[in-house]
């Protein structure tokens with residue numbers, strides 16, 4: 001991977017900007033601030049995402065991870081700061097606007113319609129309709145394309161006619177990821193894709209992400225809690241604490257021990273300052 005595309009936080013922002021001039025990054029955020037009334041959820045976050053890169057975001061509860069992803073997906077608008085998508089400064093007005101630019105998100109609380117079939121879910125809000133005056137849904141084509149898409153990315157289900165509620169948590173996550181991929185996403189945002197999953201189900205998603213990475217072309221940001229899993233999947237990690245990015249490194253150049261050490265040092269500093 002081109003190292004010049006992956007530099008990012010704070011002092012490296014200028015380097016990221018100059019590399020973006022030559023080869024646009026998939027995404028760049030500068031000094032993003034998000035306030036909810038008196039709460040500052042993001043306190044000046046800068047980040048970059050190279051094309052084809054997987055960026056893992058780590059951090060405690062309430063660190064601002066989901067808020068950042070919701071800004072990148074057009075769900076929230078930042079209070080201040082700028083976003084560049086594919087080299088163009090862009091103010092994301094809505095989730096639909098972000099989607100039109102190839103940004104898809106699999107949210108922490110999955111947005112699947114449980115009573116609908118797998119193939120219906122795969123085409124939710126972008127159903128294929130037959131030609132003609134009545135605009136009837138083309139079930140045959142949606143079924144075939146859903147089955148093909150799942151097959152392509154190695155997700156095995158007994159039938160795409162099954163309602164989603166009959167699937168396991170891991171399979172549901174896989175369908176949500178498949179749906180996002182199926183939409184020709186260029187940037188995929190995953191908010192805790194492995195949350196509440198057993199080892200086998202988490203393995204399914206990890207395999208899927210690794211296959212997507214091998215296929216290339218897709219840039220991914222994923223929020224995770226497990227350091228070891230994240231270092232195993234992501235090219236680069238970013239640690240968020242209290243609305244800021246406190247550490248950022250290529251996965252190959254850090255370790256679980258180093259990350260734990262940074263987090264513990266931070267706690268000790270916080271305890272010491274609150275005791276004064």
Ligand SMILES: Nc1ncnc2c1ncn2[C@@H]1O[C@H](COP(=O)(O)OP(=O)(O)OP(=O)(O)O)[C@@H](O)[C@H]1O
Nearest residue numbers: 036039040041059060061062063064065066067068
């Ligand atoms: N819609 C909202 N209105 C008010 N405050 C919010 C809103 N969304 C998030 N916050 C606050 O912003 C801060 C960051 O929340 P966020 O959900 O981004 O954290 P997170 O890092 O995703 O945490 P977790 O790991 O628990 O999912 C928290 O203090 C939270 O209470």
Ligand SMILES: [Mg+2]
Nearest residue numbers: 065066067108
């Ligand atoms: Mg969250």
